[in-house]
Amino acid sequence: MEIPQGFEAKGECPLGSKLVCKLQKSLYGLKQAYRQWNAKFTEILMQFGFLQSRSDYSLFTRTTADGSFVALLVYVDDILVASSSMQSENEVKQFLKSKFKLKDLGARKYFLGIEVARSEKGILLCQRKYALDLIEEHGLLGAKPTSTPIDYSHKLTIASDDDLLTDSSNYRQLIGKLLYLTFTGPDIMYGVQVLSQFMDRLGNVHLQVAYRILKYLKGSPGQGILLSSSSKLQLRAYCDSDWAGCPSTRKSVTSYAIFIGDSLISWKSKKQSVTAKSSTEAEYRAMSTTCCEIIWLLFLLKDFGVSHSDAVDRFCDNQSALSMCKNPVFHERTKHIEVDCHFIREKVLAGIVKPSYIRTDSQLADLFTKAIPIFAKQDEHFEHPCSS
16 A cells, blocks of 8 residues: 555654555455455444344344344345345335445346246246356357266376376366356256366366366256245255265265255265265265255254254165164274264254155265266256246
C-alpha cells in the first residue's frame, strides 16, 4: 500500500519514509477483506433474527412469529433466499437492501454455473451450459459421443519418464472443472476420481481418458439431478467399496450414495487413505465414512426443521461387515480398525442407522467404485428439458 498523496508526517520521524497506515475498515482486495465481509454480513443477519447453522456456516435460518420459515444461503456475495411465505421473503430482501446495495435477480434459474429448472415433478439441477462451454474449450464439439465415461477394463498407473507430458497445466485445469461438474453429474464421479490421482506424474494416456469423459458428456450435457417434489423426507444410504482397486498402491475405493426419498442428495467416490487387509475391512471403512455423512445430513435436516426420528437404512452387500457392526464383540482380525468399529456400533445401538443387506446387483453405490460396461442414459428423470 502506498501513502496517500498529500500526507505529511508532523514533527520528526525517526524511521524516515517508512510509514504505515492504520485502516479504519477493511478495503476491497485485501486478504482479510472476504473474512471481514462475511463477519459483517453474519452480524447483520443475526440482528434480524437469523440463526447460523452449525452444520454449514453459509446457511442461515429464521422462523417468524406467524410460523413461516426462511432459509438464506450465501456464497461470498451471492445470496439465495427461500421461504414458505412470500411476505417473509420480501421482508428479508427489504431489510438487506436497507443495509447493503443489492440487486434482486428474481426467481433463481442459474447459480454458480448450476442451472435450476422447476416443474410439477420437482427441481432439476444441471450444468448444461458449463459442460458445453468446457467441451467447446477443448475443441470436442464435433467429436463422436461415447457411451461410458471411462473404459471398463482400464488400468491407469503413473506415467513413465518417456510418456510424461511437458505441460500439465491444461490437464490439471480440466480435472478441476470436471470435479465441479460432479456436483450434478454423479455418473462421471468415478472416472474423475481416478484421473485426479495422477496430477504429479501424468502422461498422454491420462489426457485422452479425460477427453473421453468430455465426449461422454457431449451425449447428454443436460443430464442432472432431480429433487422430486413427492419424495418422502426419509434418508436411506448405500455404501460400497472396491477392495485393492488401485493397481499402484492396492488401496481400496470408498463410495456411498444417500437419498432423501427418491432424490439423490449426496454421493462420494474416494480412495481410502490406508491399505485394507481384506474386503470386509474395506467395506467397513466405507460404512464408517457413510455413517459420518448421514449424521451431518441429519444435523442439516434439523436446521430446516425436519424431524427424522426413524433410523436411517444403510445398505451394504457384505455380510461380514454387517455382522461386525451388529455384534459388539471383540474380533482378532478387527483390532486395528477399533475406532471405526466402536463408532459404527455406537450409532447402531443409538438407533441412528440401521444396517441392512442388499444384493450386489442392486447396490446403487457400485456406480462410484468401478467402471461399468453399459450405462443407460435415457432415464427421463435426469434429462434436461432443453437438451433435446
